[in-house]
Amino acid sequence: MNALCVADATQKPVLVEKEIPRPKPRPGEVLVRVHAAGVTPTELAWYPNSHTRNGDARRDAVPAHEFSGEIAELGEGVLGLSAGQEIFGMNDWFADGALADYCVTQPAWIAPKPLGLSHSEAASTPIGALTAWQGLIDRAKLRAGEHVLVHGGAGAVGVFAIQLARLREARVTATVSARHIGFAKELGADQVIDYRTARFENEVRDVDVVFDAVGGETLRRSWSVLKPGGRMITIAAGGEIAQEERVKEAFFIVEPDREQLLEIGRLLDAGKLRPFVDAVVPLSRAAEAYAGTVERAGRGKLVVTVLR
Numbered sequence: 001m002n003a004l005c006v007a008d009a010t011q012k013p014v015l016v017e018k019e020i021p022r023p024k025p026r027p028g029e030v031l032v033r034v035h036a037a038g039v040t041p042t043e044l045a046w047y048p049n050s051h052t053r054n055g056d057a058r059r060d061a062v063p064a065h066e067f068s069g070e071i072a073e074l075g076e077g078v079l080g081l082s083a084g085q086e087i088f089g090m091n092d093w094f095a096d097g098a099l100a101d102y103c104v105t106q107p108a109w110i111a112p113k114p115l116g117l118s119h120s121e122a123a124s125t126p127i128g129a130l131t132a133w134q135g136l137i138d139r140a141k142l143r144a145g146e147h148v149l150v151h152g153g154a155g156a157v158g159v160f161a162i163q164l165a166r167l168r169e170a171r172v173t174a175t176v177s178a179r180h181i182g183f184a185k186e187l188g189a190d191q192v193i194d195y196r197t198a199r200f201e202n203e204v205r206d207v208d209v210v211f212d213a214v215g216g217e218t219l220r221r222s223w224s225v226l227k228p229g230g231r232m233i234t235i236a237a238g239g240e241i242a243q244e245e246r247v248k249e250a251f252f253i254v255e256p257d258r259e260q261l262l263e264i265g266r267l268l269d270a271g272k273l274r275p276f277v278d279a280v281v282p283l284s285r286a287a288e289a290y291a292g293t294v295e296r297a298g299r300g301k302l303v304v305t306v307l308r
């Protein structure tokens, strides 16, 4: 089968197209015919693409850990799923991803594809929606009436952070660039700040929860807007190597979760959550997608279509 693999992830990671054997699902696993996969550009440099879980060097990892497709084959002992069923999901970071004709996944990492969504739309949702869910609901325990500041509100994760916070009946302030102000309001943000022309710390204070998808200077300046006892959540690349204790505590990495994905699927089907596909490119242009050279509007997720 055709796949794109991360070559030499320890130096400057690049994607290389390869013919590799079609994987065979082992007992308990599921083989998926991939239709579309979501792109997280920073992923190529992440530790699991260059290392196995026990720390050994890893070569030829297949990236793109969120996908939509149909079940091609079931490993021994898998119950409750059937060949041909349409699913969407997110693979564990140490497993291979979906930038390939087929990918192996597990029942605990997938859920039925929302019926009303195309494969591209479905593939654009798992990482963004699960990250927002695990940050706002699991970790911050966001409650109705609380005030949340979402940094990076028009991005692939930010669009779900705004929508989920609104579903929780929180008051939402979002930081975006000027071109996305109207969009962030449409998503439900009560207050939108153009991060290039205004300093958010002059506009908000006593925030209950900061959800930071930007990091760096933005994260450093955000502590001052939290009320005493307020909760900081950061997902931005860089948090993983942070030395500061409070940043380490605020940072987390999203994990697959079937129960949450089922609920996200129900919300998508009901139109209570909306997917945002920023641009779609074929597998032959995946390297451009990761290099950031694909033209896009900057709202939501870049998706690669795999099924030709």
Ligand SMILES: NC(=O)c1ccc[n+]([C@@H]2O[C@H](COP(=O)([O-])OP(=O)(O)OC[C@H]3O[C@@H](n4cnc5c(N)ncnc54)[C@H](OP(=O)(O)O)[C@@H]3O)[C@@H](O)[C@H]2O)c1
Pocket (backbone or CB within 6 Å): 040, 042, 043, 127, 131, 151, 152, 153, 154, 155, 156, 157, 158, 175, 176, 177, 180, 195, 213, 214, 218, 234, 235, 236, 237, 252, 253, 254, 298, 300, 301
């Ligand atoms: N820890 C995890 O589990 C996890 C999961 C997913 C993603 N991530 C990381 O989270 C980050 C965001 O991911 P993403 O997929 O949402 O990225 P994305 O789609 O590229 O979105 C990033 C957004 O941030 C905005 N932005 C840039 N600088 C900003 C600033 N100073 N203030 C406010 N907004 C700003 C950009 O807006 P403009 O383009 O308009 O400037 C863009 O909309 C990345 O670092 C990614 O690696 C982590």
